[in-house]
Amino acid sequence: QQQVKQSPQSLIVQKGGISIINCAYENTAFDYFPWYQQFPGKGPALLIAIRPDVSEKKEGRFTISFNKSAKQFSLHIMDSQPGDSATYFCAARGNQGGKLIFGQGTELSVKP
Amino acid sequence: SQTIHQWPATLVQPVGSPLSLECTVEGTSNPNLYWYRQAAGRGLQLLFYSIGIDQISSEVPQNLSASRPQDRQFILSSKKLLLSDSGFYLCAWSRQGRVRTGELFFGEGSRLTVL
Numbered sequence: 001q002q003q004v005k006q007s008p009q010s011l012i013v014q015k016g017g018i019s020i021i022n023c024a025y026e027n028t029a030f031d032y033f034p035w036y037q038q039f040p041g042k043g044p045a046l047l048i049a050i051r052p053d054v055s056e057k058k059e060g061r062f063t064i065s066f067n068k069s070a071k072q073f074s075l076h077i078m079d080s081q082p083g084d085s086a087t088y089f090c091a092a093r094g095n096q097g098g099k100l101i102f103g104q105g106t107e108l109s110v111k112p
Numbered sequence: 113s114q115t116i117h118q119w120p121a122t123l124v125q126p127v128g129s130p131l132s133l134e135c136t137v138e139g140t141s142n143p144n145l146y147w148y149r150q151a152a153g154r155g156l157q158l159l160f161y162s163i164g165i166d167q168i169s170s171e172v173p174q175n176l177s178a179s180r181p182q183d184r185q186f187i188l189s190s191k192k193l194l195l196s197d198s199g200f201y202l203c204a205w206s207r208q209g210r211v212r213t214g215e216l217f218f219g220e221g222s223r224l225t226v227l
Contacts, residue, residue, distance in 0.1 A: 036216075041221070041223075042220060042221065043202050043204070043218030043219050043220050043221050044156070044216075044218050046215050046216070049215070089156060099161060100158075102158075103155060105155050105156075
């Protein structure tokens with residue numbers, strides 16, 4: 001019940017295309033859903049986050065879509081660029097503590 | 113501004129040798145501190161977290177231990193390394209207090225190879 005399942009494990013997209021990464025969760029007590037971006041050899045950094053009272057959040061080319069009834073959320077990267085090539089992690093936090101539960105990660109490669 | 117330092121960046125150790133990875137945070141007080149492990153091709157596994165000095169919770173039983181001797185210092189240790197301890201170790205911090213953004217700030221990581 002504490003798991004966050006992320007797919008796909010890897011993704012190859014052409015420059016200018018849309019990258020879509022999906023996550024699903026079981027615990028309805030989760031109240032905060034961030035996405036982290038990690039470049040090779042570096043620590044992850046917060047990219048964008050959403051709370052369950054909204055269905056969508058957009059920041060530049062990055063959009064989170066949230067479906068509370070389906071317990072799913074996804075990251076959309078519009079006009080994907082080679083510089084977006086990185087590993088992306090979704091995560092969820094329970095409202096009883098500050099610990100984040102991470103998905104398994106998606107390795108995105110954007111081809112020029 | 114807040115910064116997090118983690119060292120060493122790279123470490124190659126023989127099986128059975130001890131381990132000490134250190135993490136310090138600057139520019140904030142009383143942070144929550146975390147140790148994560150990232151195995152090749154896998155996600156981020158929470159190993160330990162701490163809400164204060166000498167207050168440490170272990171998430172996964174294993175060959176590792178953690179200590180927090182000072183408010184902004186977090187140490188990951190092992191008495192005898194196993195091959196399975198190889199991985200990328202990440203220290204992270206988050207703010208405590210009434211406003212919980214949930215944001216974790218990660219260090220640059222320490223890559224451990226056990227041979």
